[in-house]
Amino acid sequence: MSAPAHPDSTDLDRLHSAVKREKEDLAPESQPAPLGAIFLLFLVAIIAGSQLGPMTGGWTFEVSNPFSLAKGGDPRPTKEGEGGAADPFAKAMKKGAAGYAVCGGCHQGNGGGLPGQFPPLDGSEYVLGGTERLIRIVQHGLTGPVTVKGQGFNTPGGMQAFGATMSSEDLANVLTFVRNTWSNKGSMITKEMVAKVREEEKRSTQWTAPELEPFAKKDVPGEVPGAAAAPAAK
Structure with a gap:
């Protein structure tokens, strides 16, 4: 004869009792x-x-x-083009400060650079000189020896080009920030100025210091909207 089935698997009353012990019925007032x-x-x-x-x-x-004008004015920032929009120069400086992160690794947060390798931006004649030379440098990069503030530098591999990875507006913001930070005080560079150089410049290699000499004191013409730290370049 075969062994009898386990009593727990056949006794329905026991199974139901076990279920009730695991989950009690709700009281009528808890339904x-x-x-x-x-x-x-x-x-x-x-x-x-x-x-x-x-x-x-x-x-x-x-x-x-809650921001009704009758309750003291709307403190929220308005969109560009509306009354009270942020000054273009202030916006460029703010965005340029964030964009400078790609430059700070070499030129340092204080703009002082590293002796013999990365030239300083603070007080640099390349930064405060002609805007066209500066735009051309960030557009296609710079290689070979260069003298900045009386000191020689020769960055291994040269300065990289940012024209292919950054928009005209991004480049303009970073350059405006660099020209007006630390002890620097220069004119604002707009995206239209950067775009103008881009359209005219037909180049695929890095610049050298001698090649940039004709642009050392040449500024890209253009109007600067709103307030700026210095008069617009003529």
Whole structure:
């Protein structure tokens, strides 16, 4: 004869008792609320809300807006083109400060560079000289020996080009930041100025210091919108 089945697998009463021990029945007062009651509460809330508006003078954005001009003015920044928009120079400086992260590794956060390798930007004649030379350098890079503030530098591999990886606006912001940080004070460089040089410049290799000499004192013409740290380049 075969062995009898295990009593726990056949005794339904025992199985049901085990289930009841694991999960007790809810008391009548703990039962979930009926869906009908929930729907009724939502309906009452909607009707009450629709009546509350007329009773309080009606809802309008101007009345309920916590930033209403009648309450002391709107402190939120406005979009560009609206009244009170941020000054273009201030915006360029702010964005340029973030973009300078790609330069700071070599030229350092204080703009002082590293002796013999990376020339300083603070007080550099390349930074404060002709804007066209400066734009051409960041556009296609610079290689070979260069003299800055009376000291010689020869960066291994040269300075990389950023024209292919940064937009005209990004380059303009970084250059404006560099020309107006530390002890520097120069004119603002706009994206239109950078774009103008890009259109005219037909080059695929890095510049050398002698090649850039004709642009040493040449500024890219263009208007500077809003306030600037110095008069626009002529």
